[in-house]
Amino acid sequence: MAYFDNNSTTRPIAEVLDAMYLASEQNWANPSSPHLAGTRVRALIEKAREEIAEYLTVSPSQLTFTSGATESNNAILSSVANRHPINSGNILISAIEHPSISETAQFYFGENIHTLPVNSDGIVELAEFEKQLEQKQPDLVALIAVHNETGVIQPWQEVAQICKDQEVWFHCDATQWVGKLDHAGLNKCTSFSFSAHKFGGPRGVGGLVSSMPISFIKGGGQQMETRGGTENFPGIEGMRIAWGLMSSRISSLSSREVWRDRFEDYLSNQFSELKIIGKGVPRLWNTTLLCLPEFDNLSWVSKLDKFGYTVSTGSACSTARDQPSTLSGAIGLSNQESRRLLRVSSYSDTPELDWMGLAEAFKDASLELFSERENSGIIKL
Numbered sequence: 001m002a003y004f005d006n007n008s009t010t011r012p013i014a015e016v017l018d019a020m021y022l023a024s025e026q027n028w029a030n031p032s033s034p035h036l037a038g039t040r041v042r043a044l045i046e047k048a049r050e051e052i053a054e055y056l057t058v059s060p061s062q063l064t065f066t067s068g069a070t071e072s073n074n075a076i077l078s079s080v081a082n083r084h085p086i087n088s089g090n091i092l093i094s095a096i097e098h099p100s101i102s103e104t105a106q107f108y109f110g111e112n113i114h115t116l117p118v119n120s121d122g123i124v125e126l127a128e129f130e131k132q133l134e135q136k137q138p139d140l141v142a143l144i145a146v147h148n149e150t151g152v153i154q155p156w157q158e159v160a161q162i163c164k165d166q167e168v169w170f171h172c173d174a175t176q177w178v179g180k181l182d183h184a185g186l187n188k189c190t191s192f193s194f195s196a197h198k199f200g201g202p203r204g205v206g207g208l209v210s211s212m213p214i215s216f217i218k219g220g221g222q223q224m225e226t227r228g229g230t231e232n233f234p235g236i237e238g239m240r241i242a243w244g245l246m247s248s249r250i251s252s253l254s255s256r257e258v259w260r261d262r263f264e265d266y267l268s269n270q271f272s273e274l275k276i277i278g279k280g281v282p283r284l285w286n287t288t289l290l291c292l293p294e295f296d297n298l299s300w301v302s303k304l305d306k307f308g309y310t311v312s313t314g315s316a317c318s319t320a321r322d323q324p325s326t327l328s329g330a331i332g333l334s335n336q337e338s339r340r341l342l343r344v345s346s347y348s349d350t351p352e353l354d355w356m357g358l359a360e361a362f363k364d365a366s367l368e369l370f371s372e373r374e375n376s377g378i379i380k381l
């Protein structure tokens, strides 16, 4: 099987699985316990915090381990809401935020959400951002760093600087950035979230870096009194190993965009009316969001599965709900077009050969889909 659904989750790296097994087998004591075994686990957790914080060039005290980016994003919005009397806080978020931002924002801020539109390439325009910032005077700005469906890179560095200059809290959902692109500059954000399973680490563990105090899950005062709950040491250790392995490789990954581009050229020659979302703007090296001219995306997914290629219909979260994601409306696609969106996303373990194999598989899949459609119109006597 050639796997092209890495923006939804990546395969855990072998060394990560080994480290998690060892952590579970040898260091299973409760890190809050005062005995030697417990304090050893505590020291290992703090070592992981220091190491990851060092890579991200932030202070270890700013990094809280969470169950992933959904929790991190929830914690930001609930913390900002808690700082203001009920219904008085207001926030500015982009129209293409992940549901862990957009739906949580709806819950806490309701009508006090101002939405930043995106253009047809799925990118926020800075002039519009500056206008809204001045007009709305929000308590928080949230902008995704790279969009999970399009791979389009948002101008978050510029937004971070403007917010810093104007002393506005800027939160960046960096879940698709961390582990795929150089993390320099993330420390300019007031806060940012990330998740280990997007870069070869385990699921259910991630982090939130914040220079502002955050209210997390209440409980037993773990993680320096910030987030309650016994720490998931095997998960944290797996994330540390994944991060160490990936961060040294990040600079070499971007050149792989030529593999993706060759795949897109091949497909564009094959399907003359193919649309590639965000083709003309900076995109993550691993992602392509296709709007195919024929057949619904689920037919493509199952046909390509049959040929040994795993792709996705877009965001895994919206697939589970069987409804178009907010992205398609935000970039002006019709309902019909949104049902023809297909996301292809590679990672560091995807060989060049698989991109061309996938391109060939599209050709074979389309022949079968056309032939099935023709045959389904024949009335057999």
Ligand code: PMP
Residues within 6 Å of the ligand: 007, 008, 067, 068, 069, 070, 071, 098, 100, 144, 146, 147, 148, 173, 175, 176, 194, 195, 196, 204, 206
């Ligand atoms: N934000 C973005 C941009 C994502 O892609 C995802 C995962 N699909 C999340 C947040 C949620 O991450 P997690 O699965 O760690 O909760």
